[in-house]
Amino acid sequence: MERRAFRLSGFAVLVGLLVLGGVVAVFALRSLSADGVGGGTMIDDPGDFALPGLAVVAWIVVFFIAATGFTVINPNEAKVVQFLGRYVGSVSEAGFQWVLPLTTKQRVSRRVRNFETTKLKVNDADGNPVEIAAVVVYKVVDTGRAVFAVDDYEEYVAIQSEAAVRHLATSHPYDSHVEGRTSLRDGAEVAGELTTELRERTDLAGIEVLEARITHLAYAPEIAQAMLVRQQAAQVVAARAHIVEGAVGMVGLALDRLAAQGVVELDEERKAQMVSNLLVVLCGDRATQPVVNAGSLYA
Numbered sequence: 257m258e259r260r261a262f263r264l265s266g267f268a269v270l271v272g273l274l275v276l277g278g279v280v281a282v283f284a285l286r287s288l289s290a291d292g293v294g295g296g297t298m299i300d301d302p303g304d305f306a307l308p309g310l311a312v313v314a315w316i317v318v319f320f321i322a323a324t325g326f327t328v329i330n331p332n333e334a335k336v337v338q339f340l341g342r343y344v345g346s347v348s349e350a351g352f353q354w355v356l357p358l359t360t361k362q363r364v365s366r367r368v369r370n371f372e373t374t375k376l377k378v379n380d381a382d383g384n385p386v387e388i389a390a391v392v393v394y395k396v397v398d399t400g401r402a403v404f405a406v407d408d409y410e411e412y413v414a415i416q417s418e419a420a421v422r423h424l425a426t427s428h429p430y431d432s433h434v435e436g437r438t439s440l441r442d443g444a445e446v447a448g449e450l451t452t453e454l455r456e457r458t459d460l461a462g463i464e465v466l467e468a469r470i471t472h473l474a475y476a477p478e479i480a481q482a483m484l485v486r487q488q489a490a491q492v493v494a495a496r497a498h499i500v501e502g503a504v505g506m507v508g509l510a511l512d513r514l515a516a517q518g519v520v521e522l523d524e525e526r527k528a529q530m531v532s533n534l535l536v537v538l539c540g541d542r543a544t545q546p547v548v549n550a551g552s553l554y555a
Contacts, residue, residue: 258400258462261337261345266326266352273319280315284308325357334399335361346399364399368466373418375472378425380440385476388425388440390450390468392417398462406461416457417468424450430475431487440473507534 287308327335327347334348339359347353348366355361370393380386394413396402402409425440432439440446447469454465475484511527 258398259345261347261355263347263349264354266328266354269322269354270326273322277315277319280311284312321357322354323357325354325359327353327355327361329353332366334364334366334396336364336399336403337361343400343404348399362403364396364402366396366399368393368395370394371414371417372471373414373421376418376421376425377476378422380425380430381427382429384430385478386425386430386440387472387474387476388421388470389472390417390421391471392454392465393467394454394458394463394465396462397464401460401462409461409463412461413458413463417454420450420453420457420468423453430473440470443470446470503535507531510534 285308329335329347329350331350333350334346335353335355336346337344337355337359338361339356344356344359346364347355370391372391373389375387375389377385377387392413396409406412424446428438428440428446430440432442438445447467450468450470451465454468458465507530511530
């Protein structure tokens with residue numbers, strides 16, 4: 257799990273090192289002056305340089321060791337800090353920062369990313385081969401798990417996304433002809449299901465999937481033409497059913513109005529003839545031509 261690493265402002269640490277260097281320089285100069293160096297006096301004991309020289313060397317060593325802890329963090333970015341293979345923590349505050357020295361710092365972006373899966377050829381729930389692709393929008397929310405739980409979190413997300421898209425395609429038909437059955441063409445429901453499944457798959461890697469949507473959906477080329485004819489036939493049948501339903505209602509309304517207003521008394525045979533004529537006019541896909549009957553229906 258991600259945890260915060262110890263950090264200080266890089267500017268404060270740098271100023272502190274420079275102040276310490278100034279103190280060491282003043283100390284060294286005063287020590288040398290007290291021993292007669294610079295005043296024309298010969299120094300017989302080389303040990304008089306030992307203490308000032310040791311202080312200068314110590315400051316140089318401290319400076320270079322402390323300098324390994326400086327790092328720059330950009331906005332929406334984090335650094336994962338390790339010390340000799342041990343996870344120390346993560347630093348996400350933007351700016352010039354200082355962490356424990358002699359540590360390695362790995363950059364992890366927290367920016368929102370998106371990528372589109374390749375076009376996958378799978379069989380839907382009805383066994384029809386379809387081509388499907390999706391776009392996934394995600395970001396890193398736990399840098400510790402993103403770096404240490406998986407080898408490569410970007411590749412992990414890509415593979416899990418393809419697996420989720422395949423599972424989704426095999427769970428639903430391309431087009432549902434049954435009321436209440438979800439199909440791949442139901443964009444909102446399918447997107448929500450895909451997003452939920454991806455969140456469960458990528459939580460291990462510290463990834464939050466913000467959105468996942470189908471961007472490409474089509475029948476495979478070998479059955480595309482046949483499925484197009486099938487879809488057209490289904491649309492024709494649905495349209496005819498709607499026309500017949502409306503025509504029956506109009507015929508019933510006409511008979512009821514005629515009976516209510518007493519315009520004409522129709523027996524069962526004449527009603528049947530009238531219903532037949534009205535249905536032909538209302539349900540026909542071509543214009544009808546009227547035929548005037550001058551005779552009688554009865555012999």
